[in-house]
Amino acid sequence: MAQVTFEEISASDFFYRNRDIAGFTNPTRAIFAAIRELVENSLDAAESLKIPPEIYVRLSFEGEASRETQIYKLRVEDNGCGVPPRHIPSAFGQVLFGSKYKLKQQRGTFGLGGKMAILYGQITTHQPATIISSTGMSRIYMYRLMIDIQRNRPIILDRKVFLNKEGWRGTVVEFSLEGDYLRAMPKILEYFKQTAMVNPYANITFVDPKGRLYKFIRATTVMPDPPKETLPHPYGVDVELLQRLIQVTPYNNMLEFLKNHFHRVGEITARKFLEFSDISPSKNPKRLSHEEIVRLMHMLKKFKEFLPPDASCLSPLGEELLKTGVLKELKPEFVAVHQRKPATYAGHPFIVEVAIAYGGEIPQKGGILIYRFANRIPLLYDEASDVSVKVINEMNWRRYKVTPDMPIAIVVHICSTKVPYKTVGKEFIADRPEVRREIANGLREVARQLQHFLTRREHVDRERKRLGVFSKYLPKIAEFSTKLAGKEKPPDIEKLLRSVRRFGVEGI
Amino acid sequence: MREFKSIIERRKEVLTNLENFGLKIYEQLDRGYFPFIEMPSRSTENIYYDPRFRQFILGDKRVRRSTRNIRHLKPFAQLVWTALFSYELTSQRKTSTLRDVYYSAQAYEMTFKDQQESNNIITDLETVLGFSREDFNIFPEERSAVFGDLTIRYTVPGYEGKTLNLTSHPDGVMIGPALTSAEFVETTADKVIAIEKGGLFTRFIEENVHKKFNAILVLTAGQAPRATRHFIRRLNRELGLPVYIFTDGDPWGMHIAMVIISGSANAAHLRDLTTPDAKWSGVWATDIVKYKLPTDPLDEIDMKRLYELQKDPRYKEDPLWQREIKTFMKIRRKAEQEAFSRYGLTYIVDEYLPAKLEETKYP
Numbered sequence: 001m002a003q004v005t006f007e008e009i010s011a012s013d014f015f016y017r018n019r020d021i022a023g024f025t026n027p028t029r030a031i032f033a034a035i036r037e038l039v040e041n042s043l044d045a046a047e048s049l050k051i052p053p054e055i056y057v058r059l060s061f062e063g064e065a066s067r068e069t070q071i072y073k074l075r076v077e078d079n080g081c082g083v084p085p086r087h088i089p090s091a092f093g094q095v096l097f098g099s100k101y102k103l104k105q106q107r108g109t110f111g112l113g114g115k116m117a118i119l120y121g122q123i124t125t126h127q128p129a130t131i132i133s134s135t136g137m138s139r140i141y142m143y144r145l146m147i148d149i150q151r152n153r154p155i156i157l158d159r160k161v162f163l164n165k166e167g168w169r170g171t172v173v174e175f176s177l178e179g180d181y182l183r184a185m186p187k188i189l190e191y192f193k194q195t196a197m198v199n200p201y202a203n204i205t206f207v208d209p210k211g212r213l214y215k216f217i218r219a220t221t222v223m224p225d226p227p228k229e230t231l232p233h234p235y236g237v238d239v240e241l242l243q244r245l246i247q248v249t250p251y252n253n254m255l256e257f258l259k260n261h262f263h264r265v266g267e268i269t270a271r272k273f274l275e276f277s278d279i280s281p282s283k284n285p286k287r288l289s290h291e292e293i294v295r296l297m298h299m300l301k302k303f304k305e306f307l308p309p310d311a312s313c314l315s316p317l318g319e320e321l322l323k324t325g326v327l328k329e330l331k332p333e334f335v336a337v338h339q340r341k342p343a344t345y346a347g348h349p350f351i352v353e354v355a356i357a358y359g360g361e362i363p364q365k366g367g368i369l370i371y372r373f374a375n376r377i378p379l380l381y382d383e384a385s386d387v388s389v390k391v392i393n394e395m396n397w398r399r400y401k402v403t404p405d406m407p408i409a410i411v412v413h414i415c416s417t418k419v420p421y422k423t424v425g426k427e428f429i430a431d432r433p434e435v436r437r438e439i440a441n442g443l444r445e446v447a448r449q450l451q452h453f454l455t456r457r458e459h460v461d462r463e464r465k466r467l468g469v470f471s472k473y474l475p476k477i478a479e480f481s482t483k484l485a486g487k488e489k490p491p492d493i494e495k496l497l498r499s500v501r502r503f504g505v506e507g508i
Numbered sequence: 509m510r511e512f513k514s515i516i517e518r519r520k521e522v523l524t525n526l527e528n529f530g531l532k533i534y535e536q537l538d539r540g541y542f543p544f545i546e547m548p549s550r551s552t553e554n555i556y557y558d559p560r561f562r563q564f565i566l567g568d569k570r571v572r573r574s575t576r577n578i579r580h581l582k583p584f585a586q587l588v589w590t591a592l593f594s595y596e597l598t599s600q601r602k603t604s605t606l607r608d609v610y611y612s613a614q615a616y617e618m619t620f621k622d623q624q625e626s627n628n629i630i631t632d633l634e635t636v637l638g639f640s641r642e643d644f645n646i647f648p649e650e651r652s653a654v655f656g657d658l659t660i661r662y663t664v665p666g667y668e669g670k671t672l673n674l675t676s677h678p679d680g681v682m683i684g685p686a687l688t689s690a691e692f693v694e695t696t697a698d699k700v701i702a703i704e705k706g707g708l709f710t711r712f713i714e715e716n717v718h719k720k721f722n723a724i725l726v727l728t729a730g731q732a733p734r735a736t737r738h739f740i741r742r743l744n745r746e747l748g749l750p751v752y753i754f755t756d757g758d759p760w761g762m763h764i765a766m767v768i769i770s771g772s773a774n775a776a777h778l779r780d781l782t783t784p785d786a787k788w789s790g791v792w793a794t795d796i797v798k799y800k801l802p803t804d805p806l807d808e809i810d811m812k813r814l815y816e817l818q819k820d821p822r823y824k825e826d827p828l829w830q831r832e833i834k835t836f837m838k839i840r841r842k843a844e845q846e847a848f849s850r851y852g853l854t855y856i857v858d859e860y861l862p863a864k865l866e867e868t869k870y871p
């Protein structure tokens with residue numbers, strides 16, 4: 001009989017074994033994912049203080065790893081909030097440790113991304129990572145650490161403290177990893193360009209292993225309002241969350257429990273709900289049986305009178321900034337932007353923002369260029385499966401005078417406390433009817449604006465052409481008839497040309 | 509009648525008309541108007557068959573081309589340019605082909621889209637002024653020929669006053685601008701025989717048909733060009749010669765004869781191109797039967813053409829046409845002029861020709 005052994009694995013061990021789900025599938029994807037995770041941490045860190053991000057990324061060549069892959073050193077510097085010294089080892093050396101578990105829109109969520117990058121670097125190069133950070137106070141801290149994968153604990157190899165004479169604030173993360181930059185390059189550059197598009201207030205500098213410098217300069221210092229934290233909405237809770245709330249609640253009756261732990265539930269709504277679900281207001285939540293908790297969850301979803309979640313926990317880019325970003329990175333001739341009113345799916349608030357851009361430097365590639373974003377992160381993979389792409393493909397573009405040969409780009413940004421990703425890989429948005437409807441309505445609005453623009457331009461073009469025809473042929477008719485009639489001086493046709501210019505002439 | 513005026517007078521008239529045309533436009537412009545012109549419409553609804561003239565003519569419908577209308581502007585400019593170009597040709601007594609016109613325009617940044625477009629504009633000018641393009645010294649490329657005892661006097665520069673007898677070259681003399689504008693001096697011929705095909709034309713010359721039958725021979729080379737039709741008309745009108753036409757025995761040959769006699773719908777805006785009393789002498793459908801000629805079957809396109817011609821007003825003038833059309837339809841066969849060779853090379857000249865000339869003799 002075979003012997004079966006049971007073992008418990010740590011969180012870092014789990015993610016180490018399943019690194020695919022975090023995007024570290026192969027040397028090409030890994031190098032892309034590492035840059036992306038660190039840049040997003042930096043953006044979050046600066047935005048949390050509402051300071052225009054200043055991010056410097058350097059990838060340098062260290063040596064050959066195999067025929068296909070190389071060793072690179074990745075360094076990312078930012079001017080963000082910095083990490084308090086006592087949290088540095090865990091923030092960068094312990095999987096599932098993070099400051100972003102609260103319910104508001106953020107890029108990171110699991111306390112995972114940055115660590116996966118460091119973990120990947122560690123297992124491919126066996127080198128420690130260096131973290132330098134300061135919150136802007138009198139000291140700067142430097143840590144060299146590795147991750148103890150089995151125990152999911154940081155191992156601190158070195159720690160130094162410097163005086164922060166210049167009042168620097170920010171974070172530097174540096175480590176080595178294996179990767180294939182040449183293959184990853186197109187996606188990485190695309191990632192920076194698109195990041196610059198939805199973060200038009202950020203300065204991003206990238207120096208690649210060949211020493212090439214890519215600079216994305218901010219076009220504004222205006223930043224969107226940071227999101228506020230919210231309580232969970234009753235439509236969005238699951239049994240897991242209910243149990244956690246019951247564990248930590250200081251309230252010992254259902255009425256107070258509901259009023260204090262849920263978004264959009266006040267005295268009146270809470271009473272109505274308790275009556276609806278036949279639960280006594282004075283019942284102690286800690287006494288609820290498992291069956292009762294399950295029933296409570298179902299009743300919460302069934303009750304029709306909860307107000308929809310408000311969107312203060314969201315931080316959309318806003319029409320102005322979206323426009324700035326599109327103009328800056330795509331340099332189109334025309335752009336229309338539109339922000340939808342907040343909506344919800346399954347109790348999660350979300351906002352869709354769309355833009356359509358035409359002409360200028362947008363390439364004419366025989367189809368619409370699609371840029372997808374979620375919480376200001378570009379989504380670069382699996383475009384075909386994304387709900388936006390489906391909506392775009394199903395639209396009747398002819399109605400808006402749009403033909404496939406036109407240089408057109410569409411931007412779809414969805415922000416939410418819980419982006420409806422289809423997979424853990426955070427690459428495309430699932431096809432949910434509520435989301436689909438918002439995207440479709442948004443696109444119709446900007447498509448209409450584009451249509452107006454195209455019609456107007458067509459009109460101007462036609463007028464210009466008309467005038468061209470008149471100013472080409474009237475002088476010729478004058479010239480030929482003068483010669484034919486044997487006259488010396490040609491007739492004055494300026495008046496005629498002026499009248500074409502001023503009133504247009506009947507015809508067509 | 510215009511055609512009896514001397515060539516020189518006619519040229520003067522053409523030049524004055526062109527000048528006046530230019531003046532009209534100049535004056536409209538000078539007074540600050542968008543110039544316009546009016547001319548008879550050439551659309552099919554405005555083309556009528558006129559039994560009096562025995563040709564197609566244009567009705568009363570007129571069209572206005574105004575430079576106020578953006579779509580008329582370019583053709584208008586092209587028309588004025590063509591008038592100017594024609595004026596220069598005519599006054600300098602130079603000739604040009606339809607193709608030349610198409611290319612010359614490019615020098616004035618007056619590009620025509622294609623030859624068809626420039627041909628159309630020339631037809632417009634003909635319609636506006638009531639002269640044919642040959643009057644403006646513009647000729648098509650295809651050329652036909654003439655042979656026979658007719659002496660002409662040239663009016664073209666460099667040859668003015670020189671005379672030529674049209675038997676002087678055994679291949680015949682090309683009916684080009686110089687010949688078209690020449691004056692007729694004298695002739696001993698008492699008839700004109702027009703022939704569709706070059707082979708037979710040469711045979712007739714070799715066989716001395718011109719002498720034997722006292723005839724001027726004209727090669728139409730298929731559908732007769734306008735200059736040739738005008739030339740045949742002049743032989744008929746100015747010299748009073750009867751005209752006999754010999755074509756292949758099929759609907760197409762029949763129509764070659766008809767266009768010489770009654771003109772074409774395309775030239776409904778023009779006169780002086782028809783010879784209403786010319787005769788189609790053969791090859792008739794009934795000749796095919798009578799002479800037992802070697803034949804080919806009529807194909808579908810031939811039959812379709814016959815049905816069209818049957819309804820054509822020109823073919824209702826003389827019962828001969830309807831009879832021949834019906835016979836073609838009945839026998840469903842056609843024969844070429846060369847078919848007579850089955851009876852020997854000279855049979856057509858010795859037997860067929862005299863018989864047919866007699867049969868279709870002018871009353």
Ligand SMILES: Nc1ncnc2c1ncn2[C@@H]1O[C@H](COP(=O)(O)OP(=O)(O)O)[C@@H](O)[C@H]1O
Pocket residue numbers: 037041042045078080081082083091092097098099100107108109110111112113114115116170171
């Ligand atoms: N550049 C940075 N500046 C400030 N804090 C950072 C930075 N990078 C990471 N952190 C902190 O470390 C935590 C863990 O980061 P990460 O592993 O990427 O997970 P997540 O971003 O999902 O929270 C973050 O929640 C944040 O508090």
Ligand SMILES: [Mg+2]
Pocket residue numbers: 037040041107108109112113114
């Ligand atoms: Mg992160």
